Amino acid sequence: MISRIIFTEATTQNPLVPATPDLIWSSVVFVILLAFFWFRVLPNFKKTLDARTDAIEGRLAEAERISAEAAKQTAAMASAQEDSRAEAAALREQARVEGLAIIAEAKEQAQAEQARISATAKAQIDAEVQAALVTLRTEVGTLAIDLASKVVGASLQNDKTATAVVNDFISDLEGGKKK
């Protein structure tokens, strides 16, 4: 049935043989569109796509550059931090050493002061002892002289023994002082 359908009028036209106008109009359509696509559509299409690719790659590169810069800054900050930490440590160490030195010096000073104070005290005590001795001697001498005068005055004519005792006493005093 299909063959009957197709070939009932096939005697007039063979569908496999192109008519001249058919070829002409086909060529016109083809040539116009080929030129149109070749010289107008595709170049602009490619230009746009390439520009977009460039832009995307450019932005990627820019992002990469920025992140590299950020990394560099981070590194710089870290090294600065490290530096300041080291500096702080050095300062602390120095302070500790200085502190020790100060303490040592203070100790030394304190000792010196102590020595000085004790020396002064001793000297004062010595001086006072000396003064006391002098005073004492003077007073004892006076007392002794007084006593002696009294004893001598009262009983010298009576008792020769008493006179001997007083003399012994005084010589004892002098001997104790020498000692």
Added chain:
Amino acid sequence: MLLSNALNLAANAVGLSTSGDQFDPPSIGEFFPQAVLFPGTIFEMNRIMMIRILILVLLLVIFSLWTSKFKKAYKNQQFVPSRFQLMGEISLNFVRKSIAHEQLGEKDGDRFLPLLATTFFIVLGMNITGIIPSLNIAGTSVIGLPIVLSVAAYVTFIYAGIKKHGVKFFKFALLPSGVPKVFLPLVFLIELLSTFILRPVTLALRLTMNMVAGHLLLVLCFSATQFFFFSTIVEGFTKAFGVGTFLFGFVFTLFEILVAFLQAYVFTLLATVYIQLALADEH
């Protein structure tokens, strides 16, 4: 005037003016309608030629719009495409990426892209008219256009081969290495036939016959529907057959959309593969 003529002829084509009560099956005459303009000259124009011109204009208009979008985007350095621009990019990238780059690589793909893109969009545009109401016949269903396209593909793949390999191209194509000497004459004949004769012929015939068969099927379905519903010799319950033939027609219309895309894809892909084979170093 042209438009009303075209509409009348379209009405003819879908069988609306089926004369009398007899069932008129579609015939090959469908593809040779009467001349509308310049009858008798080599520029004779019937409604199929007018459909081609219409599609030519449509393609020019839509791709011009897309091109101006591309240009504007480039000029303004606007890299986010609008929806309309994206449609154009997807259409062109289908040919560029899925067909050309896939088969030929980026460099050669771009080299032959003008021919491939032209071929694809002509075939697609001309095929789709087969199911557009009031056009109702594919611009590719008359063999002239498929012949022009397959000749272009033929010339291009031979050009590609000669450009790449010089005269050796024919040796590669016709006398492949590694074939025993005894078989060389036979292989030569087979290769000559398949590469240089059958390739262009099958390209053109496959496309034309697909469109012819699709058109005849649709006309058969819809003119039968017309016959069952409105003929006076069909009576009573028999009229219900018209529902079946209409449904068939509807389904085949959808199928024809698929065929239109598929044939455009196949034609372009085969042209690309032929170019790729011509560029290949060894066969």
